Each structure stands twice: as C-alpha cells, then as structure tokens.
Amino acid sequence: MKVVANLNVCQGHARCEDICPEVFSTDAIEGKVVIENPEFPPELEEKVRLAVRNCPEGALRIAKGAKA
Amino acid sequence: MTLHWQPSAPEHVPPELMVDFDFFKIPEGLKDPAQIWHGLVRDGAPPIFYTPHNGGHWVFLKYDDIVEGYRDFEKFSTYQTPIPPIEPFPVVMPQGVDPPEHTVFRMLLAPMFTPLAVRRMTEHLQQRAEKLIAGFADKGECDFIADYASIFPTSTFLELFGLPQERLPEFLALSEVFFRSTDPDARAQNLNDIYAVLEDLFREKERNPGNDIASTIVTARDADGNQHKWIDILNCGFLLFVAGLDTVTNTMTYVWRYLATTPEARAYFRSKLDDPQAFLMAIEELMRINAVSNIYRRVTHDFEYKGIRFKRNDRIILPNTVANRDPSIFSNPQSIDLDRKVNNHVTFGVGPHRCIGSHLAKREIMISMQEWLKHIPDFELAPDQAEASVFGGSVMGFTSLKLRW
Numbered sequence: 001m002k003v004v005a006n007l008n009v010c011q012g013h014a015r016c017e018d019i020c021p022e023v024f025s026t027d028a029i030e031g032k033v034v035i036e037n038p039e040f041p042p043e044l045e046e047k048v049r050l051a052v053r054n055c056p057e058g059a060l061r062i063a064k065g066a067k068a
Numbered sequence: 069m070t071l072h073w074q075p076s077a078p079e080h081v082p083p084e085l086m087v088d089f090d091f092f093k094i095p096e097g098l099k100d101p102a103q104i105w106h107g108l109v110r111d112g113a114p115p116i117f118y119t120p121h122n123g124g125h126w127v128f129l130k131y132d133d134i135v136e137g138y139r140d141f142e143k144f145s146t147y148q149t150p151i152p153p154i155e156p157f158p159v160v161m162p163q164g165v166d167p168p169e170h171t172v173f174r175m176l177l178a179p180m181f182t183p184l185a186v187r188r189m190t191e192h193l194q195q196r197a198e199k200l201i202a203g204f205a206d207k208g209e210c211d212f213i214a215d216y217a218s219i220f221p222t223s224t225f226l227e228l229f230g231l232p233q234e235r236l237p238e239f240l241a242l243s244e245v246f247f248r249s250t251d252p253d254a255r256a257q258n259l260n261d262i263y264a265v266l267e268d269l270f271r272e273k274e275r276n277p278g279n280d281i282a283s284t285i286v287t288a289r290d291a292d293g294n295q296h297k298w299i300d301i302l303n304c305g306f307l308l309f310v311a312g313l314d315t316v317t318n319t320m321t322y323v324w325r326y327l328a329t330t331p332e333a334r335a336y337f338r339s340k341l342d343d344p345q346a347f348l349m350a351i352e353e354l355m356r357i358n359a360v361s362n363i364y365r366r367v368t369h370d371f372e373y374k375g376i377r378f379k380r381n382d383r384i385i386l387p388n389t390v391a392n393r394d395p396s397i398f399s400n401p402q403s404i405d406l407d408r409k410v411n412n413h414v415t416f417g418v419g420p421h422r423c424i425g426s427h428l429a430k431r432e433i434m435i436s437m438q439e440w441l442k443h444i445p446d447f448e449l450a451p452d453q454a455e456a457s458v459f460g461g462s463v464m465g466f467t468s469l470k471l472r473w
C-alpha cells in the first residue's frame with residue numbers, strides 16, 4: 001500500500017511523524033512531511049491510517065488502487 | 069489622525085445573533101477560566117454570534133468555522149487584530165501579516181523550530197528542568213507558577229536567543245508586567261523597556277553573531293541581499309519573546325493542576341517514563357483539553373459567510389478550547405482519554421500560522437513532566453489556594469497554583 005502527502009497543504013504539525021516514525025519524518029528546512037518509502041508494509045497499515053486521520057491539515061492520503 | 073482598522077457600528081448584526089459576553093470577565097469563584105467559553109455553548113449561544121463588549125467582536129463556536137477562520141486568510145486576516153481595537157498595533161513577524169508576505173519570516177524561522185532542531189535541545193532542556201525541580205523537591209511544597217512554570221519557558225527563551233541565564237530575573241520582570249499589569253502607564257513603559265532590550269540584543273548579535281535565533285534573524289538577507297527592515301527584526305524578536313512564555317506557563321499550570329488531582333494520570337505517565345512516543349501521544353490529549361489561546365482575526369472585506377453578513381474590520385475570536393470539545397469532531401469531548409486515537413485539536417492553530425513553537429512547547433512540557441515525576445512522583449493541591457487566581461483574555465490561565473507532596 002502507498003501513502004502520499006500534499007505538501008501545499010502540509011503545515012508541519014509532525015503528528016504523522018509522532019505516530020508512525022517508521023514511515024513519516026519532517027525535513028530540516030521547513031519542517032514539512034517527508035515520506036522516504038511511500039510503499040509501506042501491511043504490518044504498518046494501522047499506524048499509517050492513524051497518522052492519516054490525525055493530520056490536522058488533511059494533507060495525507062492512502063493512494064487508491066495501490067494495493068500491494 | 070485617520071483610524072484605518074476600527075470596526076464599524078454593528079448595524080449589520082441581527083438581534084438574534086447578539087450575546088452579552090465579555091471574555092475578560094471571570095465570574096466570582098470560577099476555578100477554570102475556559103469554562104466561560106464552555107458556559108456559552110451549554111447556554112445555547114448561536115454557533116456564530118456577536119458581542120458588543122471589548123469594541124465589539126464575533127465569536128466562532130464550531131470546529132469547522134474556527135478552522136476556516138485560521139485557513140482562509142483572504143477573508144480572515146491576522147493584520148491589525150487586537151481586541152479591543154488599538155492602532156497602530158505592532159506588526160509582529162510573522163504572525164501579524166498574511167501570506168505571501170508572511171512566508172518571508174516564517175521561512176527564516178522554520179529551520180530553528182523543526183522537530184529535528186527541537187530534539188537537539190533535549191539535553192539542555194532536561195538539565196534546566198532537573199536543576200529547577202531539585203531546588204525545591206525537598207521542601208515538600210511550591211507555588212508551581214512562581215517556582216517553575218514561569219521560569220522554565222523564560223530560561224528557554226534566553227537559551228534560544230543566545231543570552232546568559234544570569235539575565236533571567238530581568239526577563240521575568242519584563243514579562244510579569246507585560247502579561248499581568250493592567251496599568252496603562254506601566255504597560256506603555258514596559259513595551260519601551262522590552263524594545264530597548266531587543267534593540268541592544270540585536271545590535272550586539274549583529275556585531276558578534278553566534279549560533280542562536282537572534283543572530284540568525286539579524287544576519288539574514290532578503291531576496292535582494294539586504295538585511296530585513298530593522299522594525300521587522302525587532303517585532304519578530306518581540307513575538308518570539310511573548311509567544312512562548314504565557315502560553316507555556318498556563319498550559320503547564322493546567323496540566324499540573326490536573327495531575328495533582330488525578331492519581332491515575334500520574335500513574336499513567338509514570339508508567340510511560342521509558343516510552344517517549346507513548347508519553348507524547350498522551351500529552352496530545354492534554355494539549356486538546358487545555359487549550360489556553362483564544363486567537364483573533366480581522367475581516368478583510370464585506371462578505372457573507374454561512375448566511376451571516378460580515379463587514380470589513382469586524383473582529384473575530386477563535387476560541388480553541390471550544391473547537392477542541394466540539395462533539396461533531398471528538399467522541400466524549402469533555403472527558404480526558406489519555407489513549408485517544410484520533411485527536412485533531414487546534415491548540416496550536418492550523419493553516420499558515422500554525423504555531424511554529426508547537427514542537428518546542430510540547431517538548432518543554434514533556435521534559436518537565438518527566439523530570440518532575442522522577443523527583444516528585446506524587447503531589448496534591450495545597451489547601452490554601454489563593455483567591456481569585458484565574459484570568460481570561462487572549463491567553464487564559466492562573467496567577468498561582470500551590471502544590472504540596
């Protein structure tokens with residue numbers, strides 16, 4: 001599965017990083033989300049979904065039809 | 069002198085949207101200042117209403133409208149917003165300007181407040197927290213605000229700005245008058261004093277730049293390779309001084325008041341001392357329930373929103389504490405659930421002005437809780453609490469909180 005971020009909307013709350021640091025981090029300049037490996041393993045699905053739901057800007061989404 | 073930013077008489081406000089509400093006024097005996105806002109909701113105030121107090125202003129009470137107030141800067145500006153209206157009002161950088169102008173100072177400050185940058189400060193924060201707590205742990209009592217919650221964020225400011233900790237008393241005195249004085253002369257003098265200190269500080273950092281935020285601001289160059297306008301530099305320093313003190317102090321005071329009265333919460337956090345990730349998640353719930361800031365906006369032009377007419381220069385208050393307990397967004401909004409899974413609170417705002425210090429603030433609070441619980445695992449409210457020790461306004465909070473153990 002795959003998670004994508006809309007960087008125009010991301011404001012760097014870093015809630016995603018706090019919840020699922022395995023997938024999300026934030027950059028050193030603007031503090032916006034960085035997703036090194038958008039394809040995440042099934043065992044992280046619950047945490048990634050939680051991160052998506054906790055983004056206060058609605059900047060994250062799980063890409064449809066990207067099932068591994 | 070022409071006054072540009074004064075609101076018009078509220079002839080456009082229908083009588084059914086008028087509510088008699090003064091957000092500075094705390095009824096006698098009230099122990100939690102946030103309750104003046106929640107009382108409005110309980111009493112069935114319209115979700116968008118107007119009060120004639122404090123120069124006249126709107127209040128948004130629904131999460132969705134509050135978020136809109138933060139995001140839609142073309143309608144709801146941060147430029148010249150004080151309530152009651154004062155002008156000219158210092159244009160603090162970057163909070164007091166809208167995008168795209170906002171982006172310049174926002175981008176300048178951003179690298180110094182990222183989670184990465186804040187993580188690097190952990191050790192120093194820990195040392196300062198530990199030292200302060202060790203200073204009174206053996207006494208068995210303290211006034212949490214005077215002995216800890218006002219000192220800790222002020223000493224963090226000194227560190228951020230590359231100033232020696234010896235100057236703490238001077239900065240505590242400046243902020244005490246700034247946040248608590250109601251005497252107009254003392255307030256005017258205090259503003260002069262703060263700006264004089266900032267002037268000296270930035271001049272010194274210009275001559276001898278160090279590895280600190282003040283030096284970064286004063287040595288930065290704009291798109292044309294020039295130093296930023298001196299007044300913008302001062303106003304940015306001023307914002308960084310005032311934004312991270314009273315907010316942190318009063319959030320901490322709310323949190324310690326809750327811990328003092330809730331043994332299960334102390335046990336919960338003690339059990340997470342070795343699990344910072346879980347600790348932080350639970351703190352997020354304390355941030356939701358203890359949102360001390362009520363944020364101001366100014367209407368940029370006449371328009372209709374949700375069928376209500378707004379006029380240019382109308383003021384609006386976005387009370388975060390109300391958004392954070394909106395039952396259409398949060399399940400069991402009034403109860404504190406340290407395991408809450410979905411928690412889109414707006415304690416630090418949303419949109420372009422999202423609190424740049426949010427990661428620092430949370431880390432200051434987390435480290436303070438950790439060090440405190442290591443030294444003082446159990447504590448309670450002292451029986452002799454001061455009378456009338458709460459206040460309302462743009463930041464709500466307490467003037468005293470006596471603890472004992």
Ligand code: HEM
Pocket residue numbers: 138146162163164174307308311312313315316319359360361363364414415416417418420421422423424425426428429
């Ligand atoms: C618990 C503590 C804090 C709370 C509740 C808080 C709350 C807020 C809120 C709600 C905003 C948005 C203002 C708006 O939209 O007009 C904001 C902005 C800001 N905060 Fe904080 N804050 C806290 C701590 C801090 C700290 C520690 C600092 C830095 C030292 C800081 C610096 C700022 C700055 C510079 C802005 C303006 C950002 C911009 O306009 O882009 N805050 N804060």
Ligand code: SF4
Pocket residue numbers: 005009010011012013014015016017026031032033054055056057058059060
């Ligand atoms: S939680 Fe949302 S806004 Fe915050 S950094 Fe992650 S993606 Fe960006």
